[in-house]
Amino acid sequence: MFKGDGVYMKKIWNSNIVRFFRNSPKTSIGAILVIIILFLTVGASLFTSIDPTNRFDNEYHSPPSNTHILGTTQLGNDLFSQTLYGGRVSILVGIFAGVLTVFLGIIFGISSGYFGGWYDNLITTIINIIMVVPNIVLLLIVAALIDGVSPFLICIIIGLTSWPWNARVLRAQTMSLRNREFVYSAETLGESKLRIMFVEIMPNMLSIISSAFVSTIIYAITASATLEFIGFGNPLSCTWGIMLFNANKSGALTSGAWWELLGPISGIVLFGAGLTLINFSIDEVSNPKLKAQRIMRAYYKVKKAQAKIIKKLSLNNTRMEG
Amino acid sequence: MKYILKRLWFYIMAFFGALALNFFLPRMMPGNPVQMYLSNLYTSGGVIDNATIAAVEKLFGYDSNKPIIISFFNYIGSIFKGNWGVSFTFFPQTVLESTQRGLRWTVFLLGTALIIGFIINSLLGILVAWKRGSRLDTTLTVGGQIMANIPSVVIAIILSITLAATNIFPRGYAVTPLFFAENVFQYIGDIAYHAFLPVLAVIITGLGGIMGMRANMINQLGEDYIVMGIAKGVPDKKIMFGYGARNALLPVVTSLAMQIGFLLGGSLIIELVFNYPGLGQIMVMAISRRDYPLMQGILLMTTILMLSANFIADIAILILDPRTRRQGGN
Numbered sequence: 163m164f165k166g167d168g169v170y171m172k173k174i175w176n177s178n179i180v181r182f183f184r185n186s187p188k189t190s191i192g193a194i195l196v197i198i199i200l201f202l203t204v205g206a207s208l209f210t211s212i213d214p215t216n217r218f219d220n221e222y223h224s225p226p227s228n229t230h231i232l233g234t235t236q237l238g239n240d241l242f243s244q245t246l247y248g249g250r251v252s253i254l255v256g257i258f259a260g261v262l263t264v265f266l267g268i269i270f271g272i273s274s275g276y277f278g279g280w281y282d283n284l285i286t287t288i289i290n291i292i293m294v295v296p297n298i299v300l301l302l303i304v305a306a307l308i309d310g311v312s313p314f315l316i317c318i319i320i321g322l323t324s325w326p327w328n329a330r331v332l333r334a335q336t337m338s339l340r341n342r343e344f345v346y347s348a349e350t351l352g353e354s355k356l357r358i359m360f361v362e363i364m365p366n367m368l369s370i371i372s373s374a375f376v377s378t379i380i381y382a383i384t385a386s387a388t389l390e391f392i393g394f395g396n397p398l399s400c401t402w403g404i405m406l407f408n409a410n411k412s413g414a415l416t417s418g419a420w421w422e423l424l425g426p427i428s429g430i431v432l433f434g435a436g437l438t439l440i441n442f443s444i445d446e447v448s449n450p451k452l453k454a455q456r457i458m459r460a461y462y463k464v465k466k467a468q469a470k471i472i473k474k475l476s477l478n479n480t481r482m483e484g
Numbered sequence: 485m486k487y488i489l490k491r492l493w494f495y496i497m498a499f500f501g502a503l504a505l506n507f508f509l510p511r512m513m514p515g516n517p518v519q520m521y522l523s524n525l526y527t528s529g530g531v532i533d534n535a536t537i538a539a540v541e542k543l544f545g546y547d548s549n550k551p552i553i554i555s556f557f558n559y560i561g562s563i564f565k566g567n568w569g570v571s572f573t574f575f576p577q578t579v580l581e582s583t584q585r586g587l588r589w590t591v592f593l594l595g596t597a598l599i600i601g602f603i604i605n606s607l608l609g610i611l612v613a614w615k616r617g618s619r620l621d622t623t624l625t626v627g628g629q630i631m632a633n634i635p636s637v638v639i640a641i642i643l644s645i646t647l648a649a650t651n652i653f654p655r656g657y658a659v660t661p662l663f664f665a666e667n668v669f670q671y672i673g674d675i676a677y678h679a680f681l682p683v684l685a686v687i688i689t690g691l692g693g694i695m696g697m698r699a700n701m702i703n704q705l706g707e708d709y710i711v712m713g714i715a716k717g718v719p720d721k722k723i724m725f726g727y728g729a730r731n732a733l734l735p736v737v738t739s740l741a742m743q744i745g746f747l748l749g750g751s752l753i754i755e756l757v758f759n760y761p762g763l764g765q766i767m768v769m770a771i772s773r774r775d776y777p778l779m780q781g782i783l784l785m786t787t788i789l790m791l792s793a794n795f796i797a798d799i800a801i802l803i804l805d806p807r808t809r810r811q812g813g814n
Contacts (some may be wrong), residue, residue, distance in 0.1 A: 188626065260509030290494075293742075294794075296786045298749025299767065303779050306771045307510055369626070377633075384635035389499055391637045392768055406637065415641065418649040427638050435630045442626065462617055 186446070194437025199433045203249035210243040214400045223412070226421050233421035235405075236412035244400050245425030251401040252383055253433065255313045259382035262321030264375045267328025272359050274329070275336025286333075291328040297323060301385055302392065311394040313401065316386045324381065328374045336369050369448025376441045380434050387430060400425035490568070491798045495791045500560075502787040506780050507559050509551070524774065569777035579781035582766055587785060589658055590762035593679060594744075594751050597686035604687065609697020609736075610729050614720075614726070616702060627693055632692030636750030640685045640757035641803055648758070653681050656759030678760075685754045696739050700732035734805050741797035745790050752786075754803060 174180060183190045202209060217238040218230075226233045231240035274285035292300070299325050305311050307317070339345065340363070348362050363372075383402075389395065390403025397404060397411075402425075409415070409422040518540055525540075526532055562568075568579040575587075608628070612621045633637075648655045659671070660679050704710065705728055713723045752764030759765070763782060770778035 188622075287497075288496055292503060293745070294498045294790060295502055295505065295783065296745045296752075296789060296790055298752060299783055299786050302767065302771060304719065305684045306779060307776075308773065344598065372769075380633050384633075384637075387635050388637050391753070392756070393772060406641065408688055409642075410757075415644050415649060416655065418645065418646055423641060423645060426640065430638050431634055434633045437631045438630045439626065442629070457617075 175414075179436050181355065186443050188439045188444035190261065192436045192443070195432055195436030196440065199249065199429065199436065200253070203246055203253060206243070206246035206250060208260065210240070210246060212240040212336070213245040214239060214247040215243040215398075223289060223422075225419075232425050233419075235408060235422060236410075239400075241405075241421060241425050244405055245402075245429055248400040248402050248405055248426065249429050249433075251313055251399070252429070255386045256315055256379045256383035256400070258314075259317040259320040259324075259386070260375055260379040261377070263324045263378045263382070264319060264328055264371060265342065266321060266325035266366065267332055267374065268371065270325065270362060271329035271332030272336050275333040276340055276355070276359050278337075278364065282333075286328070288406055289330055289333075292323065292326045293330070298385070302394075305389055305394045311385070311389065312396070313399075316389055317382070319389075320382050320385050324378065328378065330343055330368060331365060331366070331371060331374065340361050369444060373441055373444045373448070376444065380437050383430060383434065387426075402429050486689040487802065488797045488799070491795065495795055499787070499791060502784065503560055503563065504556070505604070506783055507518060507556050510776060510780070521774065521776070522593060530622050531603055568784070571775055571781070574646045574778075579777050582778060583763065583781045583785045586761065586763035586766040587789070589760060590748075590751065590755065590764070591789070593682055593708060593755065593760065593762060594686065596679065597690070597745070597751065598740070598747065600683065601687040601690040601693065602736075605691065605693035606697050606729070606736065610701055610724055612694065612704060613698045613701030613728075613732075616698070621698075625698060628691040628694040631688050632690065634689075636685060636689045636753050639688050641683075642755040643681050643685055644757055648681060654678050658761050682751070682754050682758045682760050685758075686747055686751045689750045689754075690743065693736070693740070693743065697732065700735050701728055704728040704732045705756065713731045734801060737797050737800055737804065741794040744793045748790065 163257070184373070185343070195414045218234060218236065221230070221234050222238045223236045224230065224296040230240050230242065232385070234240055235244070242480065270285050270289075274282040301319060304319050304323060308315060308383065311319070323438070336359075343357060345362060348358050353362070384419050386401070387403035390401060391410065393407060395404055397408060403404070406423065406428040409419070409426075412419075414420075487786055518537070521540055522537065525536070565744050566580055568583075571577055571579045571582050574582045608624055613620055625752060644655070647653050653661070654677065659674050660678070710723060711725055713727050718727070752762070752767060754760075755764035756768055757763040763786065766778070767782045769775070
């Protein structure tokens with residue numbers, strides 16, 4: 163309407179952040195996917211008025227209809243509202259487990275890389291032992307030993323069994339940074355070890371940490387869904403994993419009741435895909451080698467255009483000769 | 485040789501570490517298995533007296549009179565003697581027997597998927613690195629990574645409901661029940677038919693390997709000897725496979741061994757969805773019945789599987805890469 167608006171819009175359009183998203187379709191698609199899913203799950207009550215635990219009598223196992231967009235379960239629960247409300251718990255579990263895993267990975271990884279010596283040996287041994295045991299099996303057995311697993315406990319179990327992967331990467335990175343000048347100068351200045359580790363060294367690894375965080379969220383959602391699918395977790399609660407468990411229990415796989423699976427599966431797949439795409443762009447920003455991909459893309463574009471021109475020219479030439 | 489010994493030493497230490505984990509884990513947990521088992525027994529109407537407690541403690545290898553270190557050494561001793569305890573899910577069978585029964589199918593499934601997946605990932609990785617930046621590259625790397633990040637449960641369920649529920653592929657078992665093959669080929673065909681979907685699911689979860697191969701290959705393609713080869717006029721195919729891929733494959737073999745743990749965990753879950761008679765089914769049965777000896781046996785068995793896979797990868801590297809051989813000789 164106003165002339166000022168257009169200028170303002172142009173400013174936003176050309177700002178660094180928007181330009182970054184424009185140049186990287188991967189990031190935009192990933193961010194949009196994640197935002198949509200977060201919006202749908204966090205604001206679940208805006209999109210559906212049905213309580214996920216409400217059981218509709220005489221509407222057991224019914225395929226999608228107008229009243230139930232995704233149909234109902236064998237117990238008569240509305241699947242659409244279950245998907246939305248269940249996503250909340252699943253994503254929260256993923257985020258909390260991710261935070262815990264990355265936190266433990268940072269603490270043990272950086273400290274063992276920085277201190278070295280017997281402490282490093284001890285931590286590396288623990289890391290190696292945990293990494294040698296198949297993670298899912300360890301996860302399941304710890305869950306079985308604890309018995310009766312709530313979403314909160316699932317976070318803790320995932321955190322305690324999965325930190326070595328992050329710790330190993332961060333340890334290697336710390337060891338390569340450890341002998342740089344800025345660390346020596348900080349040591350000479352008499353800064354405390356804690357400050358050197360977490361204020362001087364850690365910020366150099368923020369890209370690795372954030373990428374580890376994103377992939378750990380994906381892993382944690384996977385792991386919690388797996389745990390719940392196998393039967394740890396309260397079958398009356400509502401998460402994506404529990405929905406898969408209930409669908410499997412009620413024989414949705416054999417009877418071909420696809421609507422029971424559609425909600426949780428698309429939730430897990432789309433959220434995972436969104437996070438994966440975001441991870442690609444984090445890698446691209448932090449690793450200059452990967453930027454080459456963008457440059458190569460531009461190169462292919464130019465080359466294609468050139469080929470077109472050459473073709474045109476040669477066509478003209480043949481015409482002229484003819 | 486020195487290299488092999490060094491690796492072997494590491495694996496032996498890791499194995500003892502896993503044994504220690506296996507031994508101390510149940511003892512560190514809030515409710516110990518003996519108590520849990522007794523309470524289960526009690527709720528199902530069993531009579532609990534001192535003799536029962538002693539018997540259950542013996543079954544689980546617990547002894548409240550002995551110090552924990554002594555029972556740890558006893559545990560290690562009995563593991564090496566092949567006495568892994570008695571499973572009470574498959575009662576007359578010992579833990580070792582029941583895990584071995586499932587292990588065959590799991591190794592078959594995982595091995596087939598690893599070999600096929602390795603070939604597919606490597607070929608695609610080489611191709612994509614060669615055409616880096618093209619549309620094919622973006623599609624395959626991004627698509628592969630997204631597929632690899634989908635939980636194996638979900639992949640198995642999707643395959644199951646699209647291909648198995650419509651009766652294109654079987655919905656369970658490793659061979660058709662009550663089926664007597666006329667000849668070996670028919671039998672092999674039947675096994676392959678049943679293994680197709682589970683193997684496909686494991687391969688899909690492993691598709692992230694394309695990225696690894698691609699990164700290695702791109703690193704190799706930047707080396708001088710490749711430029712030299714191109715300048716000499718060596719054909720593209722030879723540069724791709726004979727020059728670049730040979731060197732790019734080495735790190736992939738190492739990372740493959742690391743990946744086995746993830747694939748193994750995934751394949752256990754996939755077996756469960758496809759009702760395949762491998763370790764995964766036995767594990768879930770053990771978990772649902774709180775069969776602690778069997779659970780520990782499976783943890784140990786999968787660890788041994790992983791350690792041996794890593795060891796094989798080490799030997800493969802030794803054969804493939806002359807540099808490690810020289811390093812070992814010094």
